[in-house]
Amino acid sequence: xxxxxxxxxxAIRAGSxxxxxxxxxxxxxxxxxxxxxxxxxxxxxxxxxxxxxxxxVFLFCPWMMYWMHQDGLPLVLAIAIALLSVCLxxxxxxxxxxxxxxxxxxxxxAMNFILYGVVLVASNDLQGSPIPLSGQTSFIAQFMGVWKWxxxxxxxxxxxxxTVLLTxxxxxxxxxxxxxxxxxxxxxxxxxxxxxxxxxxxxxxxAGLVGIIDSIKYGTLDPGNFGVDYILYxxxxxxxxxxxxxxxxxxxxxxxxxxxxxxxxxxxxxxIGVSTNQFFIYVGVVILxxxxxxxxxxxxxxxxxxx
Amino acid sequence: xxxxxxxxxxxxxxxAGAPVLExxxxxxSFGALSVLRGIDLxxxxxxxxxxxxxxxxxxxxxxxxxCGFHRPDGGELLLDGQPVSFSSVENARAxxxxxxxxxxxxxxxxxxxxxxxxxxxxxxxxxxxxxNKGEMRKLARQYLDDINVNVxxxxxxxxxxxxxxRQAIAVARAVRAANKILLLDEPLSAMGARESRxxxxxxxxxxxxxxxxIIVIDHNYAHLFELCDRLNVMSGGRIxxxxxxxxTSIEELTELMVRPTVVSWRRCRMPVPEAAAR
Numbered sequence: 001x002x003x004x005x006x007x008x009x010x011a012i013r014a015g016s017x018x019x020x021x022x023x024x025x026x027x028x029x030x031x032x033x034x035x036x037x038x039x040x041x042x043x044x045x046x047x048x049x050x051x052x053x054x055x056x057v058f059l060f061c062p063w064m065m066y067w068m069h070q071d072g073l074p075l076v077l078a079i080a081i082a083l084l085s086v087c088l089x090x091x092x093x094x095x096x097x098x099x100x101x102x103x104x105x106x107x108x109x110a111m112n113f114i115l116y117g118v119v120l121v122a123s124n125d126l127q128g129s130p131i132p133l134s135g136q137t138s139f140i141a142q143f144m145g146v147w148k149w150x151x152x153x154x155x156x157x158x159x160x161x162x163t164v165l166l167t168x169x170x171x172x173x174x175x176x177x178x179x180x181x182x183x184x185x186x187x188x189x190x191x192x193x194x195x196x197x198x199x200x201x202x203x204x205x206x207a208g209l210v211g212i213i214d215s216i217k218y219g220t221l222d223p224g225n226f227g228v229d230y231i232l233y234x235x236x237x238x239x240x241x242x243x244x245x246x247x248x249x250x251x252x253x254x255x256x257x258x259x260x261x262x263x264x265x266x267x268x269x270x271x272i273g274v275s276t277n278q279f280f281i282y283v284g285v286v287i288l289x290x291x292x293x294x295x296x297x298x299x300x301x302x303x304x305x306x307x
Numbered sequence: 308x309x310x311x312x313x314x315x316x317x318x319x320x321x322x323a324g325a326p327v328l329e330x331x332x333x334x335x336s337f338g339a340l341s342v343l344r345g346i347d348l349x350x351x352x353x354x355x356x357x358x359x360x361x362x363x364x365x366x367x368x369x370x371x372x373x374c375g376f377h378r379p380d381g382g383e384l385l386l387d388g389q390p391v392s393f394s395s396v397e398n399a400r401a402x403x404x405x406x407x408x409x410x411x412x413x414x415x416x417x418x419x420x421x422x423x424x425x426x427x428x429x430x431x432x433x434x435x436x437x438x439n440k441g442e443m444r445k446l447a448r449q450y451l452d453d454i455n456v457n458v459x460x461x462x463x464x465x466x467x468x469x470x471x472x473r474q475a476i477a478v479a480r481a482v483r484a485a486n487k488i489l490l491l492d493e494p495l496s497a498m499g500a501r502e503s504r505x506x507x508x509x510x511x512x513x514x515x516x517x518x519x520x521i522i523v524i525d526h527n528y529a530h531l532f533e534l535c536d537r538l539n540v541m542s543g544g545r546i547x548x549x550x551x552x553x554x555t556s557i558e559e560l561t562e563l564m565v566r567p568t569v570v571s572w573r574r575c576r577m578p579v580p581e582a583a584a585r
Contacts, residue, residue, distance in 0.1 A: 168440075169430075169435060169437055170428045170430050170438060171436065173421055173428060176414065176416055177417060179416075180415050180417065181413065181414045181415060183412070184411065184413060184414060185412070185425075186376075187374075187376060187406070187408050187412040188396070188426040189396045189397040189400055189425075190425070191395075191397070248414070
């Protein structure tokens with residue numbers, strides 16, 4: 001709702017400048033990575049866990065694909081190995097968290113630095129280029145990210161899949177149960193540790209997959225430390241989308257919409273000529289307002305339900 | 308549902324009165340704290356066994372061992388005469404053992420019907436296990452109507468229910484799913500008079516079928532005397548009294564609880580060490 005209101009505001013302020021496809025696609029371009037990370041992250045937030053490494057995973061996965069491809073592996077195999085490697089990262093995050101009882105905040109913070117370091121060392125601090133498929137016009141290349149709408153379509157498809165997973169499967173019930181009352185869930189027979197490890201794996205996989213699409217879209221890889229930026233926007237997107245960090249509550253669609261909102265804000269402010277520096281102030285204010293509205297809204301709903 | 312994973316034949320005829328569950332010398336410590344110091348207990352087919360004891364006597368710990376949540380440090384469990392060890396709650400449940408916990412294993416953010424089916428979800432489409440929400444909602448409504456539990460709606464979240472309603476759902480969940488043994492850890496603690504009545508009737512109904520054997524922990528003697536066939540008193544990690552309900556009285560039990568040592572070693576089924584030494 002807030003996203004639509006904001007969208008309308010920018011549309012009116014900037015007229016056709018904002019709604020024309022160039023600008024829309026750049027809003028979506030900003031939002032794509034945030035959304036790709038946020039929709040997996042939301043599963044962990046519902047579990048009352050967090051994955052701070054997902055932003056770095058988003059960058060690490062295409063690097064992995066790039067290195068494998070440089071070493072002469074066929075592209076399909078390179079992508080498969082890259083995705084497997086980020087699943088492994090997720091599994092390590094999860095296993096350290098549930099087996100060694102390290103809080104996931106710490107586990108994944110450490111993992112974030114490790115992945116960043118691995119990329120710096122292995123890339124020798126140089127840009128990665130050319131990315132396979134990038135700039136080509138074949139259907140496969142278009143599908144895998146070259147076409148400007150393909151990334152957001154991938155994200156939408158993943159949003160639908162994860163929504164179904166969270167709301168329509170037994171696994172989804174187990175996620176909510178584990179996040180809502182972990183002792184009660186365990187007593188009722190939910191394998192809470194296994195559920196957590198799988199969610200870490202899913203979060204990494206989704207971030208890595210969208211990361212590959214994103215790298216093919218832009219054509220170069222930068223060894224810089226954008227992972228932290230990405231993950232903070234993604235968590236912001238989840239919060240805007242109504243996810244409670246205390247666990248048990250949150251929707252994948254909400255996280256997606258939250259990410260789009262941040263993208264629209266980032267792009268819209270540029271189009272109406274506000275300095276990009278002010279963007280951060282707006283993002284902060286929006287996150288605060290969204291959270292406050294959500295909490296109040298929940299309270300009103302709870303009151304009306306209990307009558 | 309769990310029925311397809313039963314390692315025991317549910318229809319195997321067990322004569323009434325035969326031991327269903329035997330606990331032999333079970334011990335359990337948490338760090339330096341020795342909670343169970345050698346529990347011997349027998350649950351017979353179709354009976355309701357009450358467990359009484361002060362706070363900290365180890366009743367809840369015993370229940371959590373019987374339902375597979377904790378593993379015992381020593382001793383053994385026999386189910387229908389066969390030694391068993393439960394690797395998890397799911398595993399114990401596959402043997403037909405269901406539990407209502409003192410801390411109510413309800414999930415605040417899940418709707419009533421999903422709480423009622425938690426751990427027993429009805430699913431379809433094989434390995435992906437899509438929830439059959441319509442079916443679960445329908446069965447949940449039917450079942451709760453049958454046993455006269457009133458909730459605002461099947462889609463109300465547990466967090467919005469009263470304590471008594473939550474408890475009724477927790478008990479209903481276990482009663483619905485149990486097919487061998489039902490463990491009730493203070494099932495009436497948060498309930499008003501009407502709801503207590505409802506749960507007592509529900510448990511008595513289940514017991515009179517003779518199919519299920521029940522262990523119930525409660526502090527309210529009136530409830531216990533109405534529900535149970537037999538009472539075991541726990542104290543200091545041991546069973547200190549084992550008697551049929553009609554052989555004892557509320558007064559005697561109260562006496563026993565107030566001055567446990569004097570009465571218990573005279574009546575003890577299993578000698579306590581001090582008594583054995585004389």
